[in-house]
Amino acid sequence: MPQHPALTDLLLRAARFPERGTATVWDGALKHFGVRINAGGAKTFIVLLGSGRRQAIGRYPVISLAQAREKAKTILAERTLGKHRPNNISWKKATNEYLDWIRENRRIHTHHEYARTLRRYFPFGETRVAEISTADVAKKLDKLKDTPSQKNHAAVYAKAFFNWAIRQEYLKDNPLQHYKQSKKTRRKRVLTDDELRAVWSAAGQIDGMFGSIVRLLILTGQRRGEIAALLRIYYSHNQQTVCLPGELTKNHLEHTFPVGPMASRMLMEQIVSPTRRGSEFLFPSRTSINRPFNGWSKCKKELDKLANIPHWTLHDIRRTFRTNLGRLRVRPDIAERLVNHASARTEMEETYDRYTYLPEMREAMESWEAFLRELVGELGQEQLAA
Structure with a gap:
């Protein structure tokens, strides 16, 4: 481990955050003791127990530098004497x-x-x-x-x-080492037109953010976690697009897709809505503006009562969206791009085809919203009201 200056409170307060991931600042006064800093600014004291094995001591400034250094000394001393017994941890x-x-x-x-x-x-x-x-x-x-x-x-x-x-040496064997998962059954549920209309109507009757999330799922075909975690900066009103960063998407690929007038209006309404409480999230958690919406189970039960259709999941909306794009004769490659499936592009295409296909995707989205407006009638027209 290279030489480092001794950690001080001044150094900790002035430490720069990494743009992404984490960075470790080691203490020059005590070997194997340091602080990890993440992109969000959290600073956690750690002690290195061995190759790649770290033990967190506590967050700064909740625990002071002096307290953390003393704790690290105790841990390292006990480990040297063979008395460190991390398997006592709860x-x-x-x-x-x-x-x-x-x-x-x-x-x-x-x-x-x-x-x-x-x-x-x-x-x-x-x-x-x-x-x-x-x-x-x-x-x-x-x-x-x-x-x-x-x-x-x-x-x-x-x-x-x-x-x-x-x-971390907290135990020797994994209790789930030989656990075998239940065989997954691939879901094929696609909502009928009547069921989709019922869900749209029910979503409009629910107070709070959940109804808006459900309607945006219907309008965009994205995953529920991606819509729930939307930040204000992801939406471009001028371009009428949403750009999901790789950190949010399932396949870790940045995903930019166009939105139609109905979806755009809903996004703008949420941006200026007081329910955001100043949060960067368009749909913040009820308990913290620094976390996205997470009240799925309770809200879904309320939605089910109102929609009154056979068992379905929110992910079925995504499958319904993709299926109906085919029904509207949208090219399969464009439909796959809209739902950001990794299979939409080969590695060769990623390298040589730098075209975004945004005009084609926008045309598909316009066709989808036109279909929805006709399907839900007045329930859809309200989204376009001035």
């Missing part, structure tokens, strides 16, 4: 450390999903991580047997946590 403390790591190294949406899943489905509390057995985890997962997809996602997130815990 589930609650370990998951908090893990979520801090996720926040620094993954996308914002990923952090929210991991936090929600681990805290909701695995409430082990103060139980030591090393004492959690395969049977304990299986018991929690069995409660999700009626929702196989949700069960599989929960198992994947828990397994990833346990793998991280092994690297």
